[in-house]
Amino acid sequence: MTTIAERQAALVERFGKIEDWEERYSEIIRLGRSLPEFPEDQRTERNKVKGCQSQVWMHAALEDGRVEFLADSDAAIVRGLIAILLELYSGEPPQSILAAPPSFIDELGLGSHLSQNRANGLSAMLKQMKLYATAFQALAQRK
Amino acid sequence: MKPEHLDVEAVRAQFPILQREVNGRPLIFLDSAATSLKPQAVVDTIAKFYAEEYATVRRGVYSLSQEATARYEGVRAQAARFLGAEDPDEIVFVRGVTEAMNLVAYSYGRSVLGPGDEVLITEMEHHANIVPWQIVCKETKATIKVVSFDDSGQLDLDEIRRKITERTKIVSVVHVSNALGTVNPVAEITRMARAKGAVAIVDGAQSTPHIPLDVQSLGADFFACSGHKMFGPTGVGLLYGRKELLASMPPWMGGGEMIDKVTFEETTFDDPPHRFEAGTPPIAQVIGLGAAMTWIEELGRPSIAAHEHALLAYATRAIQALPGVRIVGTAPMKAGILAFTLDGIHPFDIGTLLDEQGIAIRVGHHCAQPVMRHYGVPATARASFGPYNNEGDIDGFIEGLRKVQRMMA
Numbered sequence: 149m150t151t152i153a154e155r156q157a158a159l160v161e162r163f164g165k166i167e168d169w170e171e172r173y174s175e176i177i178r179l180g181r182s183l184p185e186f187p188e189d190q191r192t193e194r195n196k197v198k199g200c201q202s203q204v205w206m207h208a209a210l211e212d213g214r215v216e217f218l219a220d221s222d223a224a225i226v227r228g229l230i231a232i233l234l235e236l237y238s239g240e241p242p243q244s245i246l247a248a249p250p251s252f253i254d255e256l257g258l259g260s261h262l263s264q265n266r267a268n269g270l271s272a273m274l275k276q277m278k279l280y281a282t283a284f285q286a287l288a289q290r291k
Numbered sequence: 292m293k294p295e296h297l298d299v300e301a302v303r304a305q306f307p308i309l310q311r312e313v314n315g316r317p318l319i320f321l322d323s324a325a326t327s328l329k330p331q332a333v334v335d336t337i338a339k340f341y342a343e344e345y346a347t348v349r350r351g352v353y354s355l356s357q358e359a360t361a362r363y364e365g366v367r368a369q370a371a372r373f374l375g376a377e378d379p380d381e382i383v384f385v386r387g388v389t390e391a392m393n394l395v396a397y398s399y400g401r402s403v404l405g406p407g408d409e410v411l412i413t414e415m416e417h418h419a420n421i422v423p424w425q426i427v428c429k430e431t432k433a434t435i436k437v438v439s440f441d442d443s444g445q446l447d448l449d450e451i452r453r454k455i456t457e458r459t460k461i462v463s464v465v466h467v468s469n470a471l472g473t474v475n476p477v478a479e480i481t482r483m484a485r486a487k488g489a490v491a492i493v494d495g496a497q498s499t500p501h502i503p504l505d506v507q508s509l510g511a512d513f514f515a516c517s518g519h520k521m522f523g524p525t526g527v528g529l530l531y532g533r534k535e536l537l538a539s540m541p542p543w544m545g546g547g548e549m550i551d552k553v554t555f556e557e558t559t560f561d562d563p564p565h566r567f568e569a570g571t572p573p574i575a576q577v578i579g580l581g582a583a584m585t586w587i588e589e590l591g592r593p594s595i596a597a598h599e600h601a602l603l604a605y606a607t608r609a610i611q612a613l614p615g616v617r618i619v620g621t622a623p624m625k626a627g628i629l630a631f632t633l634d635g636i637h638p639f640d641i642g643t644l645l646d647e648q649g650i651a652i653r654v655g656h657h658c659a660q661p662v663m664r665h666y667g668v669p670a671t672a673r674a675s676f677g678p679y680n681n682e683g684d685i686d687g688f689i690e691g692l693r694k695v696q697r698m699m700a
Contacts, residue, residue: 169647201655202639203669223637
């Protein structure tokens with residue numbers, strides 16, 4: 149089992165090697181195609197992530213102390229970004245998710261432009277994941 | 292008379308931003324319907340005003356302030372001529388169409404609407420011409436009635452005629468749809484409204500910078516436009532209101548320089564338009580808007596309209612050569628707005644991959660979600676044109692779309 153930091157390093161290496169913007173996007177879109185199917189009954193207004201210019205749905209459940217995320221978007225690039233976020237965070241305990249540095253988007257090597265573009269909702273999705281982690285952590289502490 | 296041919300290269304030379312590279316490519320700017328670029332003349336006027344002429348307006352006894360006030364009020368007179376108003380006092384400086392619509396809804400709407408009264412709008416309105424009416428109608432127990440459009444993006448005049456009744460107090464319609472490009476037959480609609488005693492409001496955000504118009508022949512009781520879409524600065528716009536209507540309206544914001552006399556018991560208010568301009572106004576922006584209107588008049592609105600119409604026709608032809616394209620809004624009368632979808636590709640992906648090629652278009656719901664619902668899409672992509680766009684921009688845009696389709700295949 150790898151850590152978030154290790155998986156992040158692998159992604160940085162993977163994207164760092166791609167010079168060309170077209171290939172970088174093709175890679176992101178390819179990742180999005182491998183995203184696990186999102187359960188239709190979770191495709192609700194409540195599960196929509198606000199602050200994205202495409203539609204993004206996210207669902208999270210705590211299983212054996214680990215947060216299992218599921219998410220989907222109707223835009224291909226955003227699906228790819230979701231695949232990256234899930235690869236990094238899904239299946240991790242809440243405290244690991246919360247401990248991951250906020251600067252990670254910049255370090256991912258997706259290209260500064262893609263990381264800074266607020267419209268793609270990357271930061272909104274990350275915020276939502278951290279919110280889930282905070283909620284699950286609070287829940288666990290109450291028990 | 293045939294409008295004078297627009298020398299697009301001479302126009303482009305006045306927009307330094309067009310020399311920029313974006314993501315390593317020369318900028319192709321196709322988002323004028325969201326906001327227009329600014330010619331050097333406007334930038335220079337604002338800079339010079341701040342550097343050499345700046346002072347407050349309508350408050351100073353000193354010469355500098357008197358000069359600034361004369362310029363500020365001079366732009367009001369210029370705006371009245373520009374929109375075809377009878378009197379400069381019919382022009383209120385606002386932040387833009389959104390504020391104008393809120394002003395009319397809160398001030399005029401709230402004082403005339405009551406239970407059972409109706410406000411008629413259309414399915415293609417921008418949220419700025421929906422939400423203020425919803426708020427005021429909820430408060431006054433009035434009802435909003437909505438006129439639909441057909442799949443080409445045209446309003447049904449018979450439906451409008453049927454829906455304007457004795458209960459209709461306000462008819463508020465968009466002149467040119469920002470999401471479809473449709474030029475609505477506003478003069479006919481305002482005629483129907485006034486025949487039934489309703490007040491007619493026209494949202495001129497998209498029409499004012501691009502087609503010749505005047506509020507008299509449009510038959511508008513109120514008319515609004517935004518400076519930043521008219522090659523002018525952000526934060527300023529115009530509200531035209533017929534004199535007797537403005538005079539009948541209570542202020543909607545209180546503050547400085549909109550009053551006649553203030554005691555703690557009671558305040559009496561200044562006459563329009565100053566009654567509606569509380570606080571220090573956007574002075575430099577107003578001066579900049581004056582320069583923008585001068586710039587538009589020098590190019591000539593008929594020439595701008597003809598140029599953009601030719602670009603729209605060129606782009607419409609070119610985009611139809613792409614597979615899986617659907618143009619959203621195919622009314623025979625359109626301004627320079629081309630909204631579309633590509634089969635199997637989300638508009639967000641289109642916008643992002645075009646941006647990587649230096650091409651700026653708008654994607655999303657365009658603050659007109661009812662229009663998206665009409666077509667059953669969450670969003671569209673939209674290219675919109677200005678006098679500084681040329682056929683090369685369109686060619687680059689189409690080439691960019693081909694690349695998007697290759698990448699997403």
